[in-house]
Structures are given as C-alpha cells and as structure tokens.
Amino acid sequence: MSLDTYARHMSLQQLVPLLQEQQAAKVDVVAPASAIRARDGMIELFGVTPVVDERGVTTVDGLYSPTGAADGQIADKLGIPVRYLRRLRERERLDLYDGNVNGWLHGSVDAELPEPDDRSFLLRLVTGSGPGQSGVLRAMVSNRYGIIDNLDVLAAVLEGVQAAGADTEIRSCDLTDSTMHAKVYSPQMSVLAPRFLANYRSAFSNPELEAERRRVAGDLDRWRPIAAREGKGYAPGAEPVVFTGFRCSNDETGHHAVRLTPELVVQICGNGLTIPMFAHTHRHVGERLDAGTVSWSQDTLRKKLAVITAETRDRVAEWLSPEFFAARVEELEQAAGAPVTQPDKTLEVLAKKLGFSETERAGILSHFISGGQLTAAGIANAVTSYSQTIPDPDRANALDDIAYQAMTMA
Structure with missing residues (x-):
C-alpha cells in the first residue's frame, strides 16, 4: 500500500492483507544525529548499521522522502517552527530546509548555533523499491518510542x-x-x-x-x-x-x-x-x-x-x-x-x-x-x-x- 493514501470502510478480510503488505515494507532503525542529514529536502542516512532480521540484511543508508507527518516530527525534535519548515518545502526553498535541519543536527562554527545534537532517534522507514531508489521516512521519534505495529x-x-x-x-x-x-x-x-x-x-x-x-x-x-x-x-x-x-x-x-x-x-x-x-x-x-x-x-x-x-x-x-x-x-x-x-x-x-x-x-x-x-x-x-x-x-x-x-x- 502506498503512503499518504487512505483506505476507508473496509471489512476485516480486506484490512488484514493491507496490514501484512505494510508490515513487509517497514524497516526501523535507531540512528545518531551524526548519521542523519538533509539533502535537497530529503533525509539521508549514512554510516548506519544495516538491519538484520528474519528477512535478511537490509542496508538503510540512502535517501528518504519525509511524509508530511515526519516533517512535523523533524521540526519538533529540532526546535524548528513546524509552519516555517513546511512553508520552505511548499515554496521549494529546499536550500533553506537543508540549512535549518543540518544546522540543528550538526551544529556550526557560528557561535549562535548549538553544539552538534548528541541524541539518537528511532526512524521508521520504507526502503526504496530497488537499488538507487529513494525510500520514505514515516517517522522520526524518540528512541524510547514503544514500537507496537x-x-x-x-x-x-x-x-x-x-x-x-x-x-x-x-x-x-x-x-x-x-x-x-x-x-x-x-x-x-x-x-x-x-x-x-x-x-x-x-x-x-x-x-x-x-x-x-x-x-x-x-x-x-x-x-x-x-x-x-x-x-x-x-x-x-x-x-x-x-x-x-x-x-x-x-x-x-x-x-x-x-x-x-x-x-x-x-x-x-x-x-x-x-x-x-x-x-x-x-x-x-x-x-x-x-x-x-x-x-x-x-x-x-x-x-x-x-x-x-x-x-x-x-x-x-x-x-x-x-x-x-x-x-x-x-x-x-x-x-x-x-x-x-x-x-x-x-x-x-x-x-x-x-x-x-x-x-x-x-x-x-x-x-x-x-x-x-x-x-x-x-x-x-x-x-x-x-x-x-x-x-x-x-x-x-x-x-x-x-x-x-x-x-x-x-
């Protein structure tokens, strides 16, 4: 099932296959702020340990397009006004989007910006459909978030x-x-x-x-x-x-x-x-x-x-x-x-x-x-x-x- 789509008034028999489809596409990883950056309005992971589970080894490094909800969480976690960050995306000022996100994640030589963020975040992802394909960032939440699907x-x-x-x-x-x-x-x-x-x-x-x-x-x-x-x-x-x-x-x-x-x-x-x-x-x-x-x-x-x-x-x-x-x-x-x-x-x-x-x-x-x-x-x-x-x-x-x-x- 694609993201940002809705399925309404289904029966239980219709719901279960869709849940199974979503479940198969999900990947969750905890990554430090130092391994996360914004590039062209997308979120890039680098140097993150691959996920090993019953499906095998899944490499998570790469680009992910944030959902609207994930953009809101990025803003909340980094202390950026949500409306401002969303306006940057709507107006295609992705240079400013990247600058704000990266500045708060990694700090700057500018004394007015903070030191690099030392936190880790739980990232809920859908990986790309093939090599070189970008995925989707579903959520960026606290590493104390209790995953219950x-x-x-x-x-x-x-x-x-x-x-x-x-x-x-x-x-x-x-x-x-x-x-x-x-x-x-x-x-x-x-x-x-x-x-x-x-x-x-x-x-x-x-x-x-x-x-x-x-x-x-x-x-x-x-x-x-x-x-x-x-x-x-x-x-x-x-x-x-x-x-x-x-x-x-x-x-x-x-x-x-x-x-x-x-x-x-x-x-x-x-x-x-x-x-x-x-x-x-x-x-x-x-x-x-x-x-x-x-x-x-x-x-x-x-x-x-x-x-x-x-x-x-x-x-x-x-x-x-x-x-x-x-x-x-x-x-x-x-x-x-x-x-x-x-x-x-x-x-x-x-x-x-x-x-x-x-x-x-x-x-x-x-x-x-x-x-x-x-x-x-x-x-x-x-x-x-x-x-x-x-x-x-x-x-x-x-x-x-x-x-x-x-x-x-x-």
Whole structure:
C-alpha cells in the first residue's frame, strides 16, 4: 500500500492483507544525529548499521522522502517552527530546509548555533523499491518510542474481545500508512433511542450526499436489511435503533497511541457516535533503544501485547454490559432534544469552538438539513454522517469524537 493514501470502510478480510503488505515494507532503525542529514529536502542516512532480521540484511543508508507527518516530527525534535519548515518545502526553498535541519543536527562554527545534537532517534522507514531508489521516512521519534505495529494491536484486541466472551463483529476498518481504526459493535445489543433519532432520516437519502459517501466508503446498504428486520413497528428506513460497540485505534508513527473508545452506532445509516470521556489510552513508551537496535525482544513485545489484550478484555466487559449501554443511551436521550432553530448560526459558533474548517462547517450544515432533525441530536448526527464522506480516516474519527460535545453545546 502506498503512503499518504487512505483506505476507508473496509471489512476485516480486506484490512488484514493491507496490514501484512505494510508490515513487509517497514524497516526501523535507531540512528545518531551524526548519521542523519538533509539533502535537497530529503533525509539521508549514512554510516548506519544495516538491519538484520528474519528477512535478511537490509542496508538503510540512502535517501528518504519525509511524509508530511515526519516533517512535523523533524521540526519538533529540532526546535524548528513546524509552519516555517513546511512553508520552505511548499515554496521549494529546499536550500533553506537543508540549512535549518543540518544546522540543528550538526551544529556550526557560528557561535549562535548549538553544539552538534548528541541524541539518537528511532526512524521508521520504507526502503526504496530497488537499488538507487529513494525510500520514505514515516517517522522520526524518540528512541524510547514503544514500537507496537497495527497488525499486532489488531490481534491483541481481537484476543481481548474473545476473552471477554462478547458477541461482536467488526463493522468497518480504516487504514493509512501510519494509523489503523477498527470499529466493533455487538449485533445482539440494541435498544430504541426515539428522542435521539426523533424525526431523523438518513442524510444519505440525498443523492448528492450518498454519492460522496460511496466515493470514500463503498456500499453501506448492509445496514438497511437489519433495520427492516428489527424495525419494531416503525416505518421502514426510520427505525430509531442503536447498537453498542467500541473503536480501536493505533498510530505507528508517534502521534497517538493505542486507544479504545466506546461507541453507539445508529443502525439505519451507520453513524458512529463515540463517547470519548470513557476512552482508554495505552501510550507507546518503551525502554531506551541503543543505536542500531530496531526492536524489543519477543518476550518484551509479548508482555506489551498481553497488557493491551487484558485492557481490551476489561473495557469490553464494561462497555458492552447492559448497564453501561443503558446509562449511555439515557444520557444521550436527555441531551438530544434541545431545539436548534438557527442551524447556520449554531454551526458557525461550534466551528469556532470545536475547530471545524469552513469546508467541514458547510458539509455538516448540508447533512443537518438533509437529516431533517432540528435538534441538538441533529447536530450530532450531521457530524457523524458527514464524517463518513471524508477521505482522511484520522480526521473522520476526530469528528466522531467531538460529535457528542457538539450536541451538548448546540
């Protein structure tokens, strides 16, 4: 899978091969600052010990193109303003890019610059496809960063679900070059939420919005037959049914961590409303890795994954319990009914407070109008339906995380 591309709303069967493909292309190395330099806007490694693993010997010396995320980490590690460094790349002032990075890595005879950096960094790489081909720098992080890859996290989480004895299915998965999101729900645990879904119709009944969703999400019509079977007296397509579930996210490049978050899922349209105040986070922190070291021992890795499995088991046992589910739905119902009589003005205020871009504000407003629900719940549903049309999984999940807050502030 190429970098800086997104795969959204996949099944588990689609996700696993992509994780395996990514896993085969990754190389991790710890290198001192003295072995790193910038050249023509790329990062060059020189004099770094080759990586020896089950794949054989991999030479890592050479040029690597930083991802946008890696550029941000380089700036952060070296104390260079992130916007400035990115502006140099955007304006193709690679001479200044190189000068700034190399100056802070290696020092200068200029008394105003510091001594050479004496730190080592963990570099997460994808090597070039052939001799002389440049690779990709995925991340430049602390040598105390705890490497736990997406494939390992997914296996640990699924083991935790099994240990909890929960009847669950993975309803959707998202993947980028660095981040995985897996959305799990329990088809056996559903309740009616009539106030939260009062007068709500799927925003995707609007053909234009449906086309946007299909563009990034594929066919989600599998929800409609479920709604038809469990309508409980409501008109087809209008059943106020929600499921309980949770999301698992992992970031491999130092920005986040393993994160488990409970979620309520709207059956008819697949909107997922996370409940972030109950989220559980497992940070990527490990023992300091020396130069040339590329991974923990298998025993250490097994212990780390065992902790994630146990944490998942405990959280799932709590979040998928009838008591937790009922309490969250009751809270949702209480907050849902506040009227929203001026949606444009309301969303303008929310955009400033919650950091929606102008494009996001306009998109959420469109989904609010199509949803036909002139209440605070309509705001939440508009955010979580709009998020399904966003190509970037990380931003989509971030919007789902603030939908509940948007509802309470509307």
